């Protein structure tokens with residue numbers, strides 16, 4: 507079995523410190539809002555298994571990966587750790603089987619064909635795959651996610667698939683915009699969830715907010731925030 511390469515003590519301490527700072531940010535933002543603190547999903551794309559273990563030892567249990575091949579290697583290396591894996595990257599159809607077999611959650615569902623394949627390929631023994639629909643809240647051309655007006659129809663379709671459990675909505679607002687526009691995007695996603703809760707009362711998840719904007723997302727009711735650099739430090743490659 508592949509063994510995780512150890513990381514130096516300094517890096518370990520840095521990750522522990524970052525986890526504490528991030529949890530403080532979550533609590534403070536939650537106190538300032540009328541919402542309970544969200545769950546912290548550590549986005550571990552491009553990070554080593556050893557860095558993930560450092561975050562695990564700081565108390566984190568949920569990890570998000572964007573790239574299937576590197577994710578599968580880390581999932582194998584961390585087999586003995588009781589962590590929950592979330593897929594947070596774009597999914598091509600030839601990757602659905604491995605996603606259905608190895609992850610507990612998918613945050614980036616935005617196509618019927620992918621939903622159908624994940625449903626067919628989810629192994630019986632694992633229970634339904636939890637999914638969030640990714641919404642293109644800022645209507646950016648060539649960005650992943652479905653347009654807000656198409657979400658209701660897509661949600662109706664996903665909810666007919668027995669091996670998927672429709673949990674909620676996810677968004678990545680446009681980069682580099684003013685806080686006010688970002689907040690409006692989060693507010694828009696929250697409003698959309700409220701509307702969907704009529705026909706789909708079990709939907710309860712708003713996956714929104716990252717290292718740079720988690721306070722804004724929590725103010726609008728984020729239930730899962732996805733934090734990468736805030737926990738692990740800057741990423742070496744731009745992704």
Ligand SMILES: *Cc1c(COP(=O)(O)O)cnc(C)c1O
Nearest residue numbers: 549594716717732733734735736
């Ligand atoms: C990389 C990534 C994040 C984390 O971004 P940071 O700014 O590093 O916190 C969150 N969500 C998704 C979908 C990502 O790809």
